[in-house]
Structures are given as structure tokens and as C-alpha cells.
Amino acid sequence: xxxxxxxxxxxxxxxxxxxxxxxxxxxxxxxxxxxxxxxxxxxxxxxxxxxxxxxxxxxxxxxxxxxxxxxxxxxxxxxxxxxxxxxxxxxxxxxxxxxxxxxxxxxxxxxxxxx
Amino acid sequence: xxxxxxxxxxxxxxxxxxxxxxxxxxxxxxxxxxxxxxxxxxxxxxxxxxxxxxxxxxxxxxxxxxxxxxxxxxxxxxxxxxxxxxxxxxxxxxxxxxxxxxxxxxxxxxxxxxxxx
Numbered sequence: 001x002x003x004x005x006x007x008x009x010x011x012x013x014x015x016x017x018x019x020x021x022x023x024x025x026x027x028x029x030x031x032x033x034x035x036x037x038x039x040x041x042x043x044x045x046x047x048x049x050x051x052x053x054x055x056x057x058x059x060x061x062x063x064x065x066x067x068x069x070x071x072x073x074x075x076x077x078x079x080x081x082x083x084x085x086x087x088x089x090x091x092x093x094x095x096x097x098x099x100x101x102x103x104x105x106x107x108x109x110x111x112x113x114x115x
Numbered sequence: 116x117x118x119x120x121x122x123x124x125x126x127x128x129x130x131x132x133x134x135x136x137x138x139x140x141x142x143x144x145x146x147x148x149x150x151x152x153x154x155x156x157x158x159x160x161x162x163x164x165x166x167x168x169x170x171x172x173x174x175x176x177x178x179x180x181x182x183x184x185x186x187x188x189x190x191x192x193x194x195x196x197x198x199x200x201x202x203x204x205x206x207x208x209x210x211x212x213x214x215x216x217x218x219x220x221x222x223x224x225x226x227x228x229x230x231x232x
Contacts, residue, residue, distance in 0.1 A: 034220070043119070043206060043223035044158075090158065101146065101165065102174075103221065107157035
């Protein structure tokens with residue numbers, strides 16, 4: 001079975017400061033990992049993914065995420081947060097061998113960036 | 116349209132009534148997913164369609180829930196005898212077949228908010 005955990009319901013950060021949104025996963029094989037963002041009253045938007053290759057992946061809006069196999073983590077990061085980054089962020093995992101084409105999402109982390 | 120379209124955007128119904136939620140995926144996308152988003156529960160997988168293959172129904176929470184996809188395009192999620200715990204936002208997503216198989220990137224609609232009184 002595949003699963004993903006987002007241990008923080010909410011993360012608060014001041015504009016201009018670096019931000020980290022945490023995600024850990026559990027799969028039987030090599031994972032495909034994703035971050036999605038949901039702005040208020042909108043559907044989810046794809047942000048970035050890790051499939052293979054470099055452990056540091058870069059995505060939209062200046063976000064990046066680091067795949068750490070030993071810690072089974074895929075934390076989302078941004079060097080300098082903006083107020084407009086405030087949204088709900090979801091981590092997702094897919095086990096291409098055991099999970100078929102189903103993406104399993106975490107419970108989401110609300111990011112609040114304040115002036 | 117350019118994106119995934121869902122209707123209705125909001126639905127209020129009484130306990131025990133049946134509801135139908137519609138999803139119109141991006142043209143040409145062969146994969147279609149339904150997820151349910153409840154407060155504090157994240158996204159819960161419900162069902163997955165891929166072309167003419169048998170759907171993956173493993174996420175449907177009870178036999179009151181069913182979904183069909185006609186002609187490989189539009190999908191309808193039906194909830195019979197609705198209960199208050201069915202209140203949630205129901206999200207539909209689609210993807211090209213090769214995108215799903217290789218990376219899993221999904222394109223989501225804005226959802227249908229269901230409130231069962």
C-alpha cells in the first residue's frame with residue numbers, strides 16, 4: 001500500500017523568509033512524488049514532480065522539492081516566500097509497480113505567508 | 116473547454132435523496148479520476164477510468180456510490196440515499212494516457228460542493 005503523511009496542518013512564515021512544507025511517504029517500490037497547490041475555491045494545480053534523476057526538482061512559482069530516499073521524505077521548499085504563496089499544499093505519491101495509476105494524497109498543509 | 120469542467124458547482128440536498136455530479140474532462144484525455152475532499156481528510160480516491168479498461172473502483176466508500184463514463188468522455192458520479200457524511204467537495208481530474216503512465220500529472224476541475232442537510 002502507498003501512503004503519504006503531511007505532519008503539519010498549518011505553516012506560518014513571514015514574507016521574504018524561506019519556507020518548508022514537510023512530506024513523508026511509504027511505498028513498496030520506487031516512488032513517484034508530487035506536490036499540488038490549491039488556492040481558495042479552486043481546483044488543485046500541479047506544482048512539481050519527482051520521477052527519477054536529480055533529487056532536487058524545481059517547479060512552478062520558484063518552488064522546489066528534495067527527494068530523500070533514506071528519510072523517505074519529499075519536502076517542499078522556497079527560498080523567499082510571498083504573500084501570494086498562501087494556499088493549501090498537497091503532497092502525493094504513486095507506486096508505479098504496486099499502486100497502479102492511483103495517486104494517494106496527504107491531508108494537506110495550509111501555508112500562510114504574512115507581511 | 117480548455118480545462119476540466121464540473122457541474123453543479125454547488126449542490127444542497129436533503130438526506131436520503133439521490134444526487135448526480137458531472138465531469139467533462141479535457142478533450143483527448145483518456146484517464147479520469149474522482150476524488151473526495153473533506154475538511155481535515157485530504158483527498159480521498161474514489162474511482163479511476165482509463166480508456167476502455169475496467170475502472171478501478173477500489174476507493175468507493177459504499178455501494179451507494181457509483182460512477183460511469185460514457186463514450187470515454189463525460190463521467191457521472193451518482194450518490195444514492197445521501198447521508199450527512201457524504202457532504203464534501205467532489206473533485207474530478209483527467210490526464211492523457213501517456214502522462215498518467217509515465218508521471219501521474221493530473222488536471223483537476225474546480226469541484227462540486229455537496230451539502231447534505
